[in-house]
Amino acid sequence: xxxxxxxGILLRQFYLIRGSPVRALPMFAWVAxxxxxxxxxxxxxxxxxxxxxxxxxxxxxxxxxxxxxxxxMQGVSTAFLEDVWSRNFLNLFATPLTTPEYITxxxxxxIGTSAIGLAVMLVLATAVFGLSFFSLGAMLLPFLLVLFCFxxxxxxxASALVLRLGPASEWLVWPLPALISxxxxxxxxxxxxxxxxxLIARGLPPAYVFQGMRSILAGHPLPAxxxxxxxxxxxxxxxxxxxxxVRVFRYALRTGLLARYSAESVS
Amino acid sequence: xxxxxxxxxxxxxxxITARRDDAAHPAxxxxxxxxxxxxxxxxxxxxxxxxxxxxxxxxGPNGAGKTTTINMILGVLSPSAxxxxxxxxxxxxxxxxxxxxxxxxxxxxxxxxxLTVEQNxxxxxxIYGIPHLAARLEALLRQFDLDTLRNTKCGVLSSGEQTxxxxxxxxxxxxxxxxxxxxxxxxxxxAAQTIRERIRRLAADDDCGILWTSHNMYEVEAVxxxxxxxxxxxxxxEGDPRRLPAEHGAETLEALFIRLAREPLSAExxxx
Numbered sequence: 001x002x003x004x005x006x007x008g009i010l011l012r013q014f015y016l017i018r019g020s021p022v023r024a025l026p027m028f029a030w031v032a033x034x035x036x037x038x039x040x041x042x043x044x045x046x047x048x049x050x051x052x053x054x055x056x057x058x059x060x061x062x063x064x065x066x067x068x069x070x071x072x073m074q075g076v077s078t079a080f081l082e083d084v085w086s087r088n089f090l091n092l093f094a095t096p097l098t099t100p101e102y103i104t105x106x107x108x109x110x111i112g113t114s115a116i117g118l119a120v121m122l123v124l125a126t127a128v129f130g131l132s133f134f135s136l137g138a139m140l141l142p143f144l145l146v147l148f149c150f151x152x153x154x155x156x157x158a159s160a161l162v163l164r165l166g167p168a169s170e171w172l173v174w175p176l177p178a179l180i181s182x183x184x185x186x187x188x189x190x191x192x193x194x195x196x197x198x199l200i201a202r203g204l205p206p207a208y209v210f211q212g213m214r215s216i217l218a219g220h221p222l223p224a225x226x227x228x229x230x231x232x233x234x235x236x237x238x239x240x241x242x243x244x245x246v247r248v249f250r251y252a253l254r255t256g257l258l259a260r261y262s263a264e265s266v267s
Numbered sequence: 268x269x270x271x272x273x274x275x276x277x278x279x280x281x282x283i284t285a286r287r288d289d290a291a292h293p294a295x296x297x298x299x300x301x302x303x304x305x306x307x308x309x310x311x312x313x314x315x316x317x318x319x320x321x322x323x324x325x326x327g328p329n330g331a332g333k334t335t336t337i338n339m340i341l342g343v344l345s346p347s348a349x350x351x352x353x354x355x356x357x358x359x360x361x362x363x364x365x366x367x368x369x370x371x372x373x374x375x376x377x378x379x380x381x382l383t384v385e386q387n388x389x390x391x392x393x394i395y396g397i398p399h400l401a402a403r404l405e406a407l408l409r410q411f412d413l414d415t416l417r418n419t420k421c422g423v424l425s426s427g428e429q430t431x432x433x434x435x436x437x438x439x440x441x442x443x444x445x446x447x448x449x450x451x452x453x454x455x456x457x458a459a460q461t462i463r464e465r466i467r468r469l470a471a472d473d474d475c476g477i478l479w480t481s482h483n484m485y486e487v488e489a490v491x492x493x494x495x496x497x498x499x500x501x502x503x504x505e506g507d508p509r510r511l512p513a514e515h516g517a518e519t520l521e522a523l524f525i526r527l528a529r530e531p532l533s534a535e536x537x538x539x
Contacts, residue, residue, distance in 0.1 A: 008393030013381075015386045086379040094341035095394045096367040170376040228486075253345045256304070 001104065006096045014189040014192045015080055017113070024204040027113050028120040031067045035121050038063040039129035060131050062210060064121045069206060070149040071117040075110025076155025077162070077173050081228050084167050089261045099249055103242065106159070107152055114151075119146075132187075139222050143209045146227065149234035156241035160248040167261075185210050205234040245267025292355030293318050294444040294476025295340065297512035300349035302335050302500075309335040312349070315442065317476035322467065322486045325480045325510060327497035333480045336497070337373075337446050339477070342366050354443040364454035367395065370440055371443020372433040373448035384413050384432050387421055388439065395440040402438065411435040411465075426453035426492045426517060428460060445469070451486060463490050484521040485506075494520075496527055503527060 017023045042055040049055070083092060092102070114209045125131035157172040165172070183197055184206040190198050201207040208230025252258040289514060295317040302310040310332040325333050338344035339394045342350055342362055351358040354366040370534045388407065392400045409416045411431045416424065421432055430450060447466065451459035467490060470477050481487050487494060488508045498505035503529065504511060508520050517523035 002396060004396045005394045007391050011393060012382065012386075012390045015382055015390070019381070021458075038422070086381060087377075088375040088379050089414070090341075090343060091378060091391070092394075093343050094366065094369075094371055096363040096396070098363050179475070215505075249396050253343065256344050259334075259341075259343045 001098065001101050005095075006105045006108065008097075009079075009102060010108055013082070013105075013109040013112075016069045016082060023158040027071075029115045031071065031117045031121050032124055034067050034079065035060070035124045035129075037125070039125065043129065056129055056131050058214065059126055059187060060129055061213060061217065062120075064125055064131070065096065065143065065147060065209065065213065066177075066181070066186050067121060068114060068118050068208075069151045071114040072110055072148055073154040073158065073177060074105045074152025074174075075113045077107040077158040077170075078113075080107045080155075080159035081162065081170055081173075084162060084170070084261075088187070089258055089262070093258060099246055100242075103156060103245060106155070110152065110155060111148075139216060141224070142224075142227055142231070143191060143213060146205050146209050146230050146234045149231075149238050153234065153237035156245050158243070159205055160245040163245075163252055163257075163261075164248045180204055183207065189214060205230040205237065208233075282479065292352070294321075294354060295478060296338075296350075296352040296355075297340070297352040300336065302332075302339060302352065303347045309341070310346075313500070313502050315495055315502065315505070317478050319443070319474045319476050320470050321493065322470050322477040322491045323382055324491035324494035325478055325497060326494050326524060332499040333497055334448065335500075336449055336481065337478070340444075340446060341369070341371055357498075359489040362443045363465060367440065367445040368442060369446065370395075370437045370442040371444075371448070372437040372450050372451070374431070374450070374452045375448070377429060377431075378421050378432060378436060380420060383418050383420050384408075384424075385417040387432065388436060391436050392439050397439055398480075407435045407439065410429070427455065427458040430454055430458070434465070435463065436472075441473060443475060445475050447477060447479045448480055450479070451481070451483070459486070461477035464477050466490065478527065484519065484524055486522055496524075500526060 017027075036059050039056075043058045045052075045055040045059070083089060154176060158176055162169050182200045184204050185191070185193065185201065186206075190201050190207060190211060193201065208227050210246060212227045212230075213221045215226070251259070254259075275483040276443075293316045298314045299312050299317070300310055300314070301304050301308070301312045313332075313336065315323075323326060325336065327333050335344065340353070340358070340437075343363070348361075350360060356368060358365040380389075382390065385404065388404050389400065397403050408417055411434060413428075413431060413435060416428060416432075416515070421429060424432065424471060424474045430453065433537055434450065437447070450466070451462050454462060463486060466477065468481075468498040469475055479487075492507050493506065494504075494508045494511065495502050504515070506514065510518050515523055517526060
């Protein structure tokens with residue numbers, strides 16, 4: 001892999017974000033609104049429970065982690081969609097750019113955009129609602145890393161789907177996080193779910209993250225052994241998503257989909 | 268993103284040395300190229316070369332297989348069979364290296380309209396790994412009269428201006444093979460004339476092989492050293508565009524084009 005083509009992908013995304021407030025705003029606006037809404041809900045629930053249970057870490061912390069995950073996923077797929085929207089595939093892939101260089105560029109873009117969202121959420125949740133996430137310190141990192149890897153995997157998978165099914169399929173991409181959210185127990189323990197949903201949850205890395213977070217918040221030590229399968233699954237998912245993207249790319253080369261990519265290219 | 272101290276003279280000298288090393292190879296060599304989609308054969312085992320410094324016209328009616336051929340050479344469409352070599356480099360085996368020696372401009376592949384002229388050129392310069400990037404960009408902005416448009420978004424440029432930007436992008440990497448798919452299609456006669464002169468100069472000065480598609484037969488006669496006439500995925504005719512009409516009993520190249528498009532040559536006539 002060469003660094004200059006990757007820098008080219010990053011520079012293009014930087015130009016797009018810098019030149020358009022419409023692109024810059026979603027990086028922090030929606031996550032900030034989420035934190036504010038859930039912050040007040042948790043405050044209200046705390047007054048109702050009259051100090052018997054602190055909802056802020058369990059609910060607001062969960063919202064923060066879930067938003068971080070969705071931003072990572074959408075960071076990759078939005079960067080990819082920029083090339084769909086500007087019909088840039090022919091210009092882009094008739095160059096020496098390789099698929100790994102392209103995907104690496106999308107992933108680094110996503111790291112940048114989601115880091116801004118994460119920073120805004122942490123500052124708001126800590127300063128306004130007293131979420132003591134920083135007190136978790138290094139313990140937070142493994143959870144963020146697992147969510148990061150799975151977000152990347154889902155973003156690459158979503159991009160591959162759009163490449164395979166055509167631009168109109170972007171509407172299948174946005175609800176993907178919502179589709180998996182009932183299974184991963186963002187706000188409730190997995191034991192709450194029926195057995196068949198728990199079976200599905202075992203294949204989804206975020207389920208291990210939210211279970212682990214609840215365990216820590218309940219005062220237990222970092223559940224490293226419980227988090228490991230989630231980490232392994234997330235890494236496997238990244239590899240599988242990358243493989244799937246390459247397969248779809250080769251299919252698009254073989255069938256001419258890449259050369260005539262347009263809104264009508266669903267096949 | 269900053270590059271090292273610009274030394275365009277050294278870069279050009281290195282490029283010329285590299286070209287001498289590759290001089291034994293034609294800019295493009297295509298052998299038995301075929302593309303089939305289920306029962307449809309879009310390109311049917313064509314073979315041809317584009318030599319350095321040569322402008323070759325790829326002609327044919329709509330659906331003849333011109334764009335399919337160009338897409339395969341650009342690496343955005345896999346051939347069903349056959350071999351493509353750009354400056355001697357096998358496209359199937361060393362895609363990235365081969366495509367680094369080529370570039371293209373096409374009316375249907377506009378550069379992203381949401382970036383400015385300079386941003387687009389800088390983006391593609393990084394993708395191609397252009398050395399001494401800043402100096403190269405400045406030279407191209409001057410060469411294609413884009414200096415005053417450098418901060419204008421490509422989406423609001425006129426057709427002529429967009430063509431100039433597309434051509435500036437197409438020569439960014441000093442390609443050994445340049446593919447131009449109807450580069451003057453949306454230009455007024457004066458702008459088209461200027462572009463044709465620039466492209467001819469490019470082939471001569473940079474020793475670059477050019478594959479050019481056009482439906483404008485006057486333009487083809489003026490620019491191309493040789494033409495390939497494609498119909499139903501096959502090369503029917505090949506030769507000097509100024510001599511072909513007489514050789515095949517037509518008054519003009521356009522008359523020959525129309526005749527071939529409506530009634531492909533017999534096998535006997537093809538071998539004449």
